[in-house]
Amino acid sequence: MLPACTAFALRGSSVARGDPGGAPAWYLPATSPFHALFRRQSPVPAVGSDAWLALYPQAGGTPTSVPQSWTDAFNAADAAGLIPNISVSNLNGGYPTYADGVGTDPDICSFTYVCNATTDLNNPPDGVIALAFDDGPTPVSDDLYDFLSTNHQHATHFMIGINILWNSAQFIHAFNTNNDHIAVHTWSHPYMTNLTNAEVVAELGWTVQIIHDSTGGLLPAFWRPPYGDVDNRVRAIAQHVFGLKTVTWNQDSADWSISTGYTTLPAVEAQLNAWVTGGKSPGLEILEHELTNDTIGAFMNAYPAMVSNGWQIKPVPEAYGFPWYQNADNSTSPIQFTAGVASPSQSTITATGSASGSKSSASSGSTAKSSAVRVPIPLAGASAALAALALAVAVLL
Numbered sequence: 261m262l263p264a265c266t267a268f269a270l271r272g273s274s275v276a277r278g279d280p281g282g283a284p285a286w287y288l289p290a291t292s293p294f295h296a297l298f299r300r301q302s303p304v305p306a307v308g309s310d311a312w313l314a315l316y317p318q319a320g321g322t323p324t325s326v327p328q329s330w331t332d333a334f335n336a337a338d339a340a341g342l343i344p345n346i347s348v349s350n351l352n353g354g355y356p357t358y359a360d361g362v363g364t365d366p367d368i369c370s371f372t373y374v375c376n377a378t379t380d381l382n383n384p385p386d387g388v389i390a391l392a393f394d395d396g397p398t399p400v401s402d403d404l405y406d407f408l409s410t411n412h413q414h415a416t417h418f419m420i421g422i423n424i425l426w427n428s429a430q431f432i433h434a435f436n437t438n439n440d441h442i443a444v445h446t447w448s449h450p451y452m453t454n455l456t457n458a459e460v461v462a463e464l465g466w467t468v469q470i471i472h473d474s475t476g477g478l479l480p481a482f483w484r485p486p487y488g489d490v491d492n493r494v495r496a497i498a499q500h501v502f503g504l505k506t507v508t509w510n511q512d513s514a515d516w517s518i519s520t521g522y523t524t525l526p527a528v529e530a531q532l533n534a535w536v537t538g539g540k541s542p543g544l545e546i547l548e549h550e551l552t553n554d555t556i557g558a559f560m561n562a563y564p565a566m567v568s569n570g571w572q573i574k575p576v577p578e579a580y581g582f583p584w585y586q587n588a589d590n591s592t593s594p595i596q597f598t599a600g601v602a603s604p605s606q607s608t609i610t611a612t613g614s615a616s617g618s619k620s621s622a623s624s625g626s627t628a629k630s631s632a633v634r635v636p637i638p639l640a641g642a643s644a645a646l647a648a649l650a651l652a653v654a655v656l657l
């Protein structure tokens with residue numbers, strides 16, 4: 261394990277520091293640097309070992325136990341007025357509904373209703389494809405990783421925590437072999453606006469924890485909400501408790517619905533081809549998955565056209581000009597505190613678009629964004645293993 265958090269070397273002069281010792285700039289007491297939330301007392305066992313497995317929640321669903329330090333960090337952010345008082349949503353056919361408003365209200369700003377916050381990352385710069393795959397690692401991920409490596413192409417993988425636990429060989433392939441960018445896609449892939457604050461903390465915290473532990477101490481800086489189900493309450497917890505930037509998308513390949521019969525592989529491939537041979541303003545942030553051979557194949561078949569049409573194809577952080585992690589430039593660089601995430605200037609989350617038609621809206625104007633239908637996606641690769649194991653939640657720290 262690398263010596264996490266021992267060298268704070270702040271880069272750039274425009275980001276405020278919490279204290280002279282280098283505490284991160286997001287909201288945390290100066291005596292409780294973000295790194296302490298995920299620090300361990302001893303080296304982490306080898307990824308994939310029984311001892312490593314035992315460190316994490318084993319059951320499916322939202323973990324029911326968290327370290328006290330995460331709860332304390334949430335309470336501090338809440339006491340500081342940084343967590344909006346938005347009701348937990350109810351789900352109506354996958355669409356969140358609210359007791360105290362509607363999803364399009366700027367104060368709620370549900371992405372399901374095509375509201376984007378100023379802090380969301382969904383429109384890359386012109387000519388740039390922000391390449392990302394959700395729901396891994398899965399048993400079929402190796403084929404994608406081999407393809408990416410062969411093409412010397414890095415990508416972002418928004419990983420499900422429980423899938424890391426049960427597909428550790430694929431995790432090692434993505435991180436250690438390909439040196440790809442690892443980001444957060446929650447622990448159990450729930451509708452996040454339907455969870456209490458404590459449950460949101462658990463879903464994000466445990467995923468950050470397993471990535472932190474299994475990468476030698478890297479701190480994830482980006483997360484993508486399952487089904488795109490995010491509102492300002494959930495955004496604020498991600499940002500102010502864990503320093504995570506919210507990443508959505510501006511095109512939905514619908515690859516996830518090939519297996520449900522909602523669409524077909526040829527239709528997905530035709531749509532991808534139309535996008536990558538079309539206009540380059542804004543860039544493309546396409547929702548794609550490493551779920552099945554079909555979803556991976558659709559990307560692999562589209563990739564040559566991405567290249568031949570002159571796109572700059574980058575992992576998410578590079579597409580938007582950020583370091584890959586909160587404490588490192590990329591997956592092989594030294595660990596240190598790196599400026600750029602959740603700086604004070606980004607502390608206010610405001611809506612920039614709604615279904616009625618901002619340029620940044622996911623369904624408006626020339627950006628031609630897809631509709632916001634989100635159909636539940638089954639967890640990949642983990643269900644059978646989960647059914648066989650019902651071990652107690654491990655409490656860390």
Ligand SMILES: [Zn+2]
Binds near residue numbers: 395637
């Ligand atoms: Zn997903």
